[in-house]
Amino acid sequence: LGRQQKWAEGLAHLFKSGSLSPAATSHPLALAAPTAAISACGRARCWHAALGLLDAIAAVGLRPDVFVFGAAVSSCERGLQWQRALWLLLHSLPEEGLTASGVVANAALSACEKVGRWSSSLTLLRTLQA
Numbered sequence: 001l002g003r004q005q006k007w008a009e010g011l012a013h014l015f016k017s018g019s020l021s022p023a024a025t026s027h028p029l030a031l032a033a034p035t036a037a038i039s040a041c042g043r044a045r046c047w048h049a050a051l052g053l054l055d056a057i058a059a060v061g062l063r064p065d066v067f068v069f070g071a072a073v074s075s076c077e078r079g080l081q082w083q084r085a086l087w088l089l090l091h092s093l094p095e096e097g098l099t100a101s102g103v104v105a106n107a108a109l110s111a112c113e114k115v116g117r118w119s120s121s122l123t124l125l126r127t128l129q130a
Contacts, residue, residue: 020033020034020053020056020057020060030062031057031062031064031065031067031068034053034056034057034062034068035067035068035071037053038050038053038054038068038071038072038075039071039074039075041053041075042071042072042074042075042076042077042078042079043078045078045079046075046079047075047076047078047079047081047084048079050071050072050075050076050079051072051075051076051084053072054068054069054072063096064096065098066093066098066099066100066101066104069088069089069092069093069096069098069100069104070101070103070104070107072088073085073088073089073104073107073108073111074107076088076107076111077107077108077110077111077114080111080114080115081111082108082111082112082114082115082117082120085107085108085111085112086108086111086112086120086124088108089104089105089108089124090124090127100128105124105128108124109121109124109125112124
């Protein structure tokens with residue numbers, strides 16, 4: 001979806017299909033389609049849509065997992081939104097009782113690197129090592 005710049009069509013389909021509805025929350029793969037959609041938004045550099053999906057996931061009663069957050073942090077990285085990537089990693093993820101994987105931490109570090117925020121990268125590394 002993202003590479004073809006058809007992320008908006010994909011989001012519309014996600015909502016029309018009922019994949020992101022309260023009725024779908026009990027399905028074991030309930031987060032698969034929204035996570036893929038967040039990733040597609042990231043590939044299209046539409047970080048704002050990715051974060052909107054993250055909010056929508058919570059609004060229907062789903063609990064985001066580390067893969068959802070990883071896709072969201074990567075979307076922020078690709079969109080050069082280093083502050084949002086750090087917020088997700090350091091605040092939102094722990095609020096859900098989740099521990100960041102190396103992949104999620106690396107995406108946040110990369111977000112800082114891409115905009116030349118080396119001091120933020122070093123601070124993040126120190127924080128993660130503590």
